[in-house]
Amino acid sequence: MCRSIYLQTGISAALLLVGGVLRHLGHADIADRLWLLASAVVLTGALIDTFMAILRREIGLDVIALLSIGGAIALQEYFAGAVIALMYASGRTLEQYAENRARREMSALLGRAPRTANRYEATGLAQVSLEAIQPGDRILVRAGDIVPIDGQLLSDVAAVDESALTGESLPVSYAKGSMLASGIINAADAFDMLATRKAEDSTYSHIVHLVEKAQQSKAPVARLADRYAVLFIPLSLGIAGIAWLATGDAVRALAVIVVATPCPLILAVPVALFCAMSRCAQHGVLIKHGSAIEQMAQVKTLFFDKTGTLTGGKARLSGILAAPWVTQEEVLRLAASLEQMSSHAIAQAIVAAAHERGLELTIPTSVTEEPGAGLAGRVGNVSVAAGTRAYVSAQCEKPAWPADLMAQTGEEGNAAVCVAIDGKMSGLLQMADEVRLDTPRAMRLLRAAGIGRIVMLTGDRSDVADAIGGLLGVDKVMAQQTPASKQETIALARADGAVMMVGDGINDAPALAAANVGVAMGARGAAAAAESAQLVLLVDRLDRLASGVRICRKARAIAIQSAIAGMGLSVGAMLIAAFGYLPPVAGAILQEAIDVAVILNALRVLRLEKTSPAARLPHDEVRRLNAEHARLVPIIDRIRRLADRISALPPPAIAQELLWLNDALHEELLPHESSDERHVYPRVASLIGGDDPLASMSTAHREIFRLGRKVETLARNLLSDGQSETALHELRHLLYALEAILRLHFCQEEEMYHNLSA
Template sequence: MASGIRLVRRYPVVALTVAIGLVGAVLALAGAGWLVAWIFTGYALAIAAWQAVGMVRDLLRGHWGLDVLAVTAIIATVVVGEYVAALIVVLMLTGGEALEDYAGRRAKRELDALLARAPQRAHRVVDDHFVDVPIDEVRPGDVLLVRPSEIVPVDGTLRSAETAVDESSITGESLPVEKRAGDDLLSGSVNGHVAVQMTATARAADSQYQQIVALVAEAAASKAPVVRLADRYAVPFTAFSLLLAGVAWWVSGDPVRFAEVLVLATPCPLLIAAPVAFMGGMSRAARNGVIVKGGGVLEQLARARTAVFDKTGTLTHGSPELVAVRPEAGFDADELLALVASAEQYSSHVLAASMIDAATERGLRLSEADAAREAATNGVVARIRGREVVVGKFAFVLEHAPEARRTPIAPGELAVYVAVDGRYAGALLARDRLRDDARETLARLEALGVTHTMMLTGDAQATADHIAAELGIERVRAECLPADKVQEVAAITDRPVIMVGDGVNDAPVLAAADVGIAMGARGATAASESADAVILVDDVSRTAKAVEIGRDTVRIALQSIWLGIVVSVGLMLVAAFGYIPATAGALLQEFVDLAAILAALRAIGGRRDAAAAVAARARVGAAAR
């Protein structure tokens, strides 16, 4: 009920048109047909005058739209006495605009979540105690306290000995970054599990996170609006219709002939077919786990030529997984993994869950520790079944086992070292794995016409190059901050450009791309709000599905438009010779409108998706055999 009231308030002209139509039907049944004619005629002319004002403004700006033909069609139907047809033209005109506005409103909320997450207060050190102050009052040189798991409020340098911070919201790197006294801290990053002090080096407005917010706003504002698909046919269709009607009038000498032709030239197929097709495409996308924020997004997806991807959490899973166990002599792999996982139960490090999961998957039994302590940012020491187990960074393990040695690792891998009872026991390697469907997604995109690919990441160059080589991505830019990503996307010449990413660090570039697609399954709210489309499931292949749906939707919209144009032109030619009276023409035109709408509804695509699902299951079955 409440949502219905909101829609009526938002689209009062559509609601009023429907209401007048219902009142007219009641009056007609009551025998007051003459009153219905006056009401419909007066209302249609009022709407035509209102539309004419906007039409003149558009014409002065050099923009021809369907309003010219719509206003002419309304007036022509009124002149020949087809007041019901006039009201239907009004409903089609205002209804098409309402459909497009409804879709467009969903794309204007991109800053809400980003602003909500921005730090609001900071803990400033004043005379050996802490005072909470608004973040805007922080000045360079202020000493601040950052508690465990808190967001770093402004850019600064670390005063405490060491900590580990999560910079994934800024750089996209999934692993915690170790910081020592004097190292830079970026606002928007998340402190580890120990409270630390920092010295502010910038005001809030000049800090990294707030610059991201500003970049999103600037990028969203700089996007060129997408021209409505139907408007591209407005000038030729309008010119042809008016010319044909004028010639019919001139040859016959009868002004009624002008109205008879224009009754059949009502632009309802153009006004409503494209919005219906795009709403159907959006519905189909949602059914496939992709929320598309407007018909213009589907148009851009259909024409996309370049796809740009973030790495962590997009092409990779975003969480490190165990890839190798390298035990030293005297230990076997399962024994070493079981000891490490048992000790890591008492660690808060991001890798701890990976080790525990790996041990569980192998069916290994974990033991409780008699005692355990975690050395922040370094590792954990635990007594397991009477044995001292040390797990952590190389330098930390070296202190407990002097014969420890580094193990070779590939780009993108991270080593965890182990000592048992003062003896070096080996190392375990973890890596952020590629998504299983990443290669298939890139291949499908290429088949759909997206022939250029690029990867932007905050990771080290060696790691980025390794992932790109595995996937066959053409261009790579590593060690990017959010502003760098925006600049790279802006410099791409093969457009439109799709950008796929997650996390706050991708919000500006998602807003700057022609189509920003956010991986929103794990709650990357800021990215989702900044994007033009949001993938609701943790599946990067839905990027290719979105492009496929965009292409299908535009194709169906064009087919529907051309169906309406061709049939209307054929009927106009017949009417130009006087064979179709105005009343019959108005009725015939409604059938044309209905045919165009039914054709546009094919964009919902239930049968195509069902057939694709059957084919996919068949491929899986064949592979299994």
């Protein structure tokens, strides 16, 4: 179809030009024949398009083009017919160009899909098809190559370009052991990786499959354009008929029909909506069906799944509680050493937390495991048990101290791993599925984008769901939901307007299919969820959904604006033509100008939500800043422990802790905050914009310095003048205050850095 449109335009332009030359040379008959041929070529194409539209049970807006070109031929206005034909064909060519441009980003995904991989074999390196790659194969990725399959990095470091999947323009570095997604590009030296999935199960293969389905979906023209076309076609024919009947001049009727062709509806609306699909794809939001754009633009109620959508979906160490006779670091070190022998997700999270804190782990011996309950074994010369309270309590004495803490942990939605050392209950590791860093920002942006009601649907317990829902400020929490009840809830909500559902798991698939707009977390969600949804988030960023909503709302507004403006201009031109002030040839040129104007207006969608790469914080810098925080967290933990135990410590131990505290403040914490204020904040402020966007964050720095100086002064006095109860009481309060503001400040900074890297 694309080639035929271009061919029609070329033939009609050539025949019109040659005919004009021959007419100037006095060969009027030959010129008329050439102009007739030009009209016939385009008329034939329009007839075919109209017939195909009728077979698809669609309104054929090309019917006006048929009448105008056919009318010009019938009235022997051959030159006018050729001009109308050229204007019509060139308009369709312009439409095709705009549509192709709008699809470019999605097509690029398909064009760059890798077909082969370099696999290490017994005889050396061999290039094999992707279908031959199996989990466990060792793969070489050369500089500039696309990572062909999901896998684990075996080399010490890799720098990759993730722009095709995430929009991040700068290379991102990964360390040995990191998981790499297929579809990213090696931006530095060659590296080795271990395949962990088959090609058909890889991230990029899944995305390509979704893109292919999106491109095969029906063009998003019918609903919005055809509603207006139902009125526009009779209006055009009515004005033409009245002009003919009132004056008896068929040329006037032809002029009216000409200025109504081609209608901006068949140009501006699809261009705007295809451009919206393009812009959303650049933000990591894949729209599988064009009709979802209009639905998404009208959504007022949004349903969220909890686990894996609002939260990270993985357990993380959120707190350590230790008995008086052991430190928190020792509890974590011994538990993590033992948990190295388990493949359970919580065990892996405990080991990861110990590595983050730089703890030296020991290989345990004599390990026994009760699946789902816990492990027991020896770490060095110490016997250790870790797991559920029932499992650990069966192997040691039962002190009273963990009981209240266990109840508190459950109320907060956390899981608890009890740790016994040498037969004594000695610690409690609090594990939580934490709220994603981008979730609060996503909630704020979605409400700002026009979402009026946000509901959390989850199969989790009511206490856990209420804790998360209250933290995020959702309008309603619906806990202990089954897949069937989720689907029923969505179906009932649709009676009040368009509904959007966001989820990631297999159990969310029925609800996603039931919603007007289902959104799947495609970056790490289940394939069933992505298949059931109309939208797929290709990047692991929930806040990108707000960008998609804004783009769809603005694109729909621009589409309607273009359609109404085009129709208004066409109606004005029709009235002028009806009164005899606009002949057919001039009308054809004027209508072409109207078409160009509305298409250019529709192409404004391509500029929506555009941000410069310079306006983002590089991912490597964010990781470095977060790593600095992770290095300082153990110091903050120790400040809290000192505050908890300072009254019970003997004077020599207090003196030792105070000396450590002075060193930690002078050498670690305060220099870090000072460096942030001098070096990091100016860069961040320039990205945010405004006169002083980080005033409140700088105020937190000043408060940290004030508390730090007070703690330092009081500690110095205690070391020199003796340890009075009043002074110790005052120091405890200062330590609690310093610990609280440091934790809050770190969380604020990490969310800010994360948002700026979006």
